[in-house]
Amino acid sequence: MIVVFTGGTSGAKLVQGLQQVTASSSASAGSPSCADFAHDGVLELTVIVNTGDDIEWWGLHVSPDIDSVLYALAGLLSKDRGWGVDGDSFRCLERMKQLGQPFWFSLGDLDLATHLMRTVMLRAGKTLTEATSELAVKLGIRARVLPMSDDRVSTMLDTAEGTLTFQEYFVRERHQVEVRAVRFEGAEQARPAPGVVEAIEHAEAIIFAPSNPVTSIGPILAVPGIRDALRRTKAPIAAVSPIVGGAAVSGPAGKLMQMMGWPSSISGVARAYEDFLDVLVVDEADQHEAQELRRHGLWVCCTRTIMRSAEDKRNLAQTALDFCKAIDKSRVAATSN
Amino acid sequence: MIVVFTGGTSGAKLVQGLQQVTASSSASAGSPSCADFAHDGVLELTVIVNTGDDIEWWGLHVSPDIDSVLYALAGLLSKDRGWGVDGDSFRCLERMKQLGQPFWFSLGDLDLATHLMRTVMLRAGKTLTEATSELAVKLGIRARVLPMSDDRVSTMLDTAEGTLTFQEYFVRERHQVEVRAVRFEGAEQARPAPGVVEAIEHAEAIIFAPSNPVTSIGPILAVPGIRDALRRTKAPIAAVSPIVGGAAVSGPAGKLMQMMGWPSSISGVARAYEDFLDVLVVDEADQHEAQELRRHGLWVCCTRTIMRSAEDKRNLAQTALDFCKAIDKSRVAATSN
Numbered sequence: 001m002i003v004v005f006t007g008g009t010s011g012a013k014l015v016q017g018l019q020q021v022t023a024s025s026s027a028s029a030g031s032p033s034c035a036d037f038a039h040d041g042v043l044e045l046t047v048i049v050n051t052g053d054d055i056e057w058w059g060l061h062v063s064p065d066i067d068s069v070l071y072a073l074a075g076l077l078s079k080d081r082g083w084g085v086d087g088d089s090f091r092c093l094e095r096m097k098q099l100g101q102p103f104w105f106s107l108g109d110l111d112l113a114t115h116l117m118r119t120v121m122l123r124a125g126k127t128l129t130e131a132t133s134e135l136a137v138k139l140g141i142r143a144r145v146l147p148m149s150d151d152r153v154s155t156m157l158d159t160a161e162g163t164l165t166f167q168e169y170f171v172r173e174r175h176q177v178e179v180r181a182v183r184f185e186g187a188e189q190a191r192p193a194p195g196v197v198e199a200i201e202h203a204e205a206i207i208f209a210p211s212n213p214v215t216s217i218g219p220i221l222a223v224p225g226i227r228d229a230l231r232r233t234k235a236p237i238a239a240v241s242p243i244v245g246g247a248a249v250s251g252p253a254g255k256l257m258q259m260m261g262w263p264s265s266i267s268g269v270a271r272a273y274e275d276f277l278d279v280l281v282v283d284e285a286d287q288h289e290a291q292e293l294r295r296h297g298l299w300v301c302c303t304r305t306i307m308r309s310a311e312d313k314r315n316l317a318q319t320a321l322d323f324c325k326a327i328d329k330s331r332v333a334a335t336s337n
Numbered sequence: 338m339i340v341v342f343t344g345g346t347s348g349a350k351l352v353q354g355l356q357q358v359t360a361s362s363s364a365s366a367g368s369p370s371c372a373d374f375a376h377d378g379v380l381e382l383t384v385i386v387n388t389g390d391d392i393e394w395w396g397l398h399v400s401p402d403i404d405s406v407l408y409a410l411a412g413l414l415s416k417d418r419g420w421g422v423d424g425d426s427f428r429c430l431e432r433m434k435q436l437g438q439p440f441w442f443s444l445g446d447l448d449l450a451t452h453l454m455r456t457v458m459l460r461a462g463k464t465l466t467e468a469t470s471e472l473a474v475k476l477g478i479r480a481r482v483l484p485m486s487d488d489r490v491s492t493m494l495d496t497a498e499g500t501l502t503f504q505e506y507f508v509r510e511r512h513q514v515e516v517r518a519v520r521f522e523g524a525e526q527a528r529p530a531p532g533v534v535e536a537i538e539h540a541e542a543i544i545f546a547p548s549n550p551v552t553s554i555g556p557i558l559a560v561p562g563i564r565d566a567l568r569r570t571k572a573p574i575a576a577v578s579p580i581v582g583g584a585a586v587s588g589p590a591g592k593l594m595q596m597m598g599w600p601s602s603i604s605g606v607a608r609a610y611e612d613f614l615d616v617l618v619v620d621e622a623d624q625h626e627a628q629e630l631r632r633h634g635l636w637v638c639c640t641r642t643i644m645r646s647a648e649d650k651r652n653l654a655q656t657a658l659d660f661c662k663a664i665d666k667s668r669v670a671a672t673s674n
């Protein structure tokens with residue numbers, strides 16, 4: 001089983017790549033490196049997703065990162081926008097605007113169906129894990145998609161404009177306000193969703209998608225028990241850097257990493273995951289700094305990490321898995337020595 | 338103040354007619370008969386609406402009759418369908434269908450905004466009266482739209498296929514199943530919404546729209562206190578017959594009236610409202626039976642009651658009001674004698 005940790009937009013691309021790799025390994029012999037991880041010819045994929053930026057919008061429970069992952073896996077994710085359903089319309093949103101309702105957070109007409117379904121299930125007493133699983137089944141998804149927790153954790157940002165929820169900061173303010181601190185409200189009392197710790201324990205490889213280490217992966221790691229499981233697991237752990245050439249590929253990752261006191265570079269990514277990371281997958285643009293990190297004992301893989309095409313996504317996923325396999329083998333070798 | 342009792346589709350047409358009459362009287366001297374009812378040149382319209390067929394759909398509180406009235410008054414009601422918003426699309430509905438969700442009850446993408454807004458308000462603790470008033474304001478409506486009650490009353494039909502809610506009977510089964518009894522669940526404990534009894538008491542004329550007397554007006558009259566207020570009020574009360582030439586203009590009114598033991602004719606309508614009715618407004622097609630009713634002491638007005646154009650609606654509203662005024666004057670004359 002391959003486990004991937006992810007937030008929304010950028011992470012969802014790597015999830016698509018991993019899906020391709022797993023789908024191909026189930027259809028045929030596939031690449032040798034993946035066939036090694038496969039059971040009965042099927043490489044299982046478990047996606048653990050950030051829910052710190054969930055939002056109650058128009059009375060509906062919206063899980064933006066889970067939705068991006070579901071839509072990515074179902075082949076529905078809008079390529080233009082990077083979120084929501086491809087070819088969606090926004091008529092209900094326009095009407096809400098006319099009715100004087102808040103409209104800075106866009107929900108499409110097709111997208112609404114997901115939120116309506118989820119909200120009905122949650123109101124009926126189902127957990128977010130159960131609701132997500134049900135949505136995945138209805139969307140024909142074979143991978144397992146798990147929220148980080150069934151308990152409410154809210155990413156809150158203390159900014160120059162006051163305390164904002166993640167969506168207020170990211171969407172409404174277009175991440176243009178200065179952030180002084182990030183907090184994960186409710187994290188201390190939260191428990192990992194059923195299956196999360198088990199997936200980490202039984203994984204054959206764990207990949208961190210190139211999501212924001214502070215606000216996309218940070219909330220997941222803040223749930224007590226998850227970080228410990230990552231430190232404990234025997235599975236090799238790789239992270240794909242969201243920072244390329246010293247800047248975030250998209251979004252405010254660089255700024256937020258600096259705010260945390262980390263360099264806004266691949267070294268900062270290594271720092272964010274230092275207590276459990278085995279391999280850092282970085283872009284060829286960062287070869288120089290990669291060399292530096294290697295000197296400090298970290299495995300670093302330089303490859304093309306910008307994902308534009310389906311092939312880019314697949315190649316990156318494959319490379320990350322290949323490296324995990326190499327580490328796994330080196331561990332086996334070390335143990336047998 | 339003019340008070341109109343109504344259900345959805347057919348009733349909404351007369352509400353539009355009454356709105357025209359009141360709007361014209363506020364804009365100019367208007368017709369003398371209406372100017373007599375006007376205060377400060379503005380003829381106020383209060384619409385009391387059936388909520389017995391409200392439905393929880395996709396987790397949203399839908400009030401089909403209130404919505405038809407709101408859309409009619411806002412000039413948004415679909416002429417083709419007779420319900421929902423003109424020019425609406427059904428993309429969310431299509432998606433719900435693809436996701437294996439129930440889809441026999443159609444909510445349009447624009448229509449959804451209304452239900453989302455109402456549901457948020459109700460969940461926040463507002464009453465249906467408050468939520469309806471807020472929607473009316475946002476839609477730019479000047480008339481007062483009141484639900485019959487803020488308490489839940491559910492029209493239930495005992496049929497050959499078991500007990501059905503009104504929407505299951507009317508929409509899902511297209512009113513093709515045999516009905517054995519109609520019950521208004523919760524009516525005994527329900528209280529009239531704030532303003533309903535006061536409107537009846539202070540009305541200058543009360544009009545019953547040509548809605549189904551059993552399932553559209555029936556639930557309103559089943560709320561304790563409303564029927565008593567109608568018996569007590571000094572306002573003249575007119576009803577426009579939904580039965581023309583011995584058959585319902587649309588829907589199952591005829592069949593349901595027979596089930597109640599009433600003739601499915603204008604006499605049946607007179608019977609439904611016999612304890613408070615002053616004038617029955619019937620179609621010219623029913624002149625013969627009208628004569629019969631007059632012999633039993635009821636005022637009957639024969640006119641064109643089929644509403645196809647805006648002019649039809651206006652004329653019918655005007656005629657009903659004129660008759661009320663005539664009765665009002667005759668009462669004043671009787672009192673002064």
